Amino acid sequence: MNPESLHRPYPTRRSLLRTAGAATLAAPLLSACVTAADDDAPADNGGGAKSADNPLGVKPDAPLEVVVFKGGYGDEYAIKAEQKYTEKYPAAKIDHKGLQKVGEAMQPRFVAGNPPDVVDNTGAGRLDIATLVSAKQVSDLAELLDAPAFDQPGKKVRDTLLPGVVDDGTFGGSTVTLNFTYTVWGVWYSKSLFAERGWAYPATWSDMLALCETIKKAGIAPWTYQGKYPEYINDPLLTMAAKIGGLDLVKAVDNLLPDAWTQPGLTQAAEAFAELAGKGYLMSGSEALSHTEAQAAWCQKKAAFIPCGSWLESEQKDVTPAGFDMVMGTVPVPAGSALPVTAIQAASSESYLVPAKAKNVAGGLEYLRILFSKESATAFAQANSTLPAVAGATEGLTLSSGLGSVRDAVKAAGGDAFNYRFRTWYAPLAKAVDDATGELVNRRISPADWSTRIQKASDSLAKDTTVVKYTR
CATH class of the missing domain: 3.40.190.10 (Periplasmic binding protein-like II)
Structure with a gap:
């Protein structure tokens, strides 16, 4: 799925x-x-x-x-x-x-x-x-x-x-x-690990970056992700964008509007995840990992956070150590966002x-x-x-x-x-977004290039008369 x-x-x-x-x-x-x-x-x-x-x-x-x-x-x-x-x-x-x-x-x-x-x-x-x-x-x-x-x-x-x-x-x-x-999509962590280290799950993105620095100094990678499938890291990015820009941003994306992917909410979210990568808060080698490999490393406490949907616990049940106590946190947001930190992509x-x-x-x-x-x-x-x-x-x-x-x-x-609907409606656009986000978090394109690249894919799809369009 x-x-x-x-x-x-x-x-x-x-x-x-x-x-x-x-x-x-x-x-x-x-x-x-x-x-x-x-x-x-x-x-x-x-x-x-x-x-x-x-x-x-x-x-x-x-x-x-x-x-x-x-x-x-x-x-x-x-x-x-x-x-x-x-x-x-x-x-x-x-x-x-x-x-x-x-x-x-x-x-x-x-x-x-x-x-x-x-x-x-x-x-x-x-x-x-x-x-x-x-x-x-x-x-x-x-x-x-x-x-x-x-x-x-x-x-x-x-x-x-x-x-x-x-x-x-x-x-x-x-x-x-x-x-x-x-x-429900969110950011997962081990409740027992956080209790042991005295860490509190962050509510704002600035708090997240500060905690990542603390985690890194403790000898643990702050984040990993399922690198071979960049949709996973894309989910918290798009969740943050929706929280910053509100439901109008989500609708603009789904309705293939000509300026959808250049909205401030999306560019700010892209900049946030570029910064996460730029500060070295992604576990080295994550890009090459499958979902099972990344999730196994996380369960071994090699990384503190991993983005995933709510199927994660079921998927990991055979390899999760006793007492790991995985829990899902909502995606932290910058101050002044349109939606509260409790908002979820579901x-x-x-x-x-x-x-x-x-x-x-x-x-x-x-x-x-x-x-x-x-x-x-x-x-x-x-x-x-x-x-x-x-x-x-x-x-x-x-x-x-x-x-x-x-x-x-x-x-x-x-x-x-x-929830964004473009994934269900337009599979080619979904792939274009995931590919661009993979390039972004591996520092091969800038946030501006990310936005331009995806908008171009959206515009091309919007002009394609052979594709049935849906609106919301």
């Missing part, structure tokens, strides 16, 4: 791009040969009678094919939802596929007009959702969102989701994906869709109704130390240090949560 992309879906994201047990950056896939779904009607959309117990009209004996990205979260949570489906529709045969390269496996099936009924479109090389949308290859999920929640009487599915989840899957006014996890990820040409669209929608139940989301949170997209899913749970810090950050942010 983002990186699972991804952000973002980052990630999505995440877009959040997730590989097996990890997050990495890769381009999404989809052949230009995909035809519009209108060209060939689906063979069977379910066709069952609707009732209070069957609000989506599932045909009880229709087979159901579910394809799930088997990455850091595994696929057991999805299988449990399938078991619930089978309890309700015992005559329905379920074909489950847990894959690590969803895009590679699904691309030919979408092109051939024979997709499965549900796809978890996540992971490196996932299908490009914008291309699927323009080709009318995905179902509108409005009927699902307005259906009764599976285990919360009196609520619709849409009413059970955290803020922004519906918007994250909306293209041109239609919600076509529903994301199962809720990702988005839903782990992106589920129901193909328009699926043989059992109604069954696919019903499966998602079950998957997004509170019971399902709570079990997922317990198993994966990750915040689900369903509100209240962690109520009453004893949370790990990492997940607890993420939940607390979401509560503290309140309405000050934001």
Whole structure:
């Protein structure tokens, strides 16, 4: 996912791009040969009678094919939802596929007009959702969102989701994906290390730089990052920019405005991270590290800070030392910023869709109704130390240090949560931004060059009439 992309879906994201047990950056896939779904009607959309117990009209004996990205979260949570489906529709045969390269496996099936009924479109090389949308290859999920929640009487599915989840899957006014996890991006550190050294997590960027000097003198690298995938270091930079410039800056970027990347918020954030690198506060050799290598070095306390999304604790669970107590801090900001330090960049990820040409669209929608139940989301949170997209899913749970810090950050942010959409809408621009930030923090381009380079990529995309544009 983002990186699972991804952000973002980052990630999505995440877009959040997730590989097996990890997050990495890769381009999404989809052949230009995909035809519009209108060209060939689906063979069977379910066709069952609707009732209070069957609000989506599932045909009880229709087979159901579910394809799930088997990455850091595994696929057991999805299988449990399938078991619930089978309890309700015992005559329905379920074909489950847990894959690590969803895009590679699904691309030919979408092109051939024979997709499965549900796809978890996540992971490196996932299908490009914008291309699927323009080709009318995905179902509108409005009927699902307005259906009764599976285990919360009196609520619709849409009413059970955290803020922004519906918007994250909306293209041109239609919600076509529903994301199962809720990702927050921040800066991670070891609570026990900081307590041992008497360090306090900084609220302002000047405090961050002062603490980095202290950390460096203690013989520890202040920061490391997943150098082979510069999206990771890009996240706190863009978060800082949004906090400095406010939501108008985020909208300008997403709307491909001609002066978006030259706004003071973005140039100040680029200067801040250039200074972080220039003062030697990035661990030597970070540029060459994969996500697993950088995160392992951080867990070994070779570096104090690492930027990452809230999947980090789950991803590191097998290698994190006892008593490390990782927690996520929000991105520090310069004084006078438009948004408070508690503001967060957050988005839903782990992106589920129901193909328009699926043989059992109604069954696919019903499966998602079950998957997004509170019971399902709570079990997922317990198993994966990750915040689900369903509100209240962690109520009453004893949370790990990492997940607890993420939940607390979401509560503290309140309405000050934001997310860039350009990653999901325009994959080429996302890559251009990540590449430029990689060059910036490795001191090969200046902040001014960073801004100019990305604005040029944005302007080129804005002028490309072959690319469907979205606005917010």
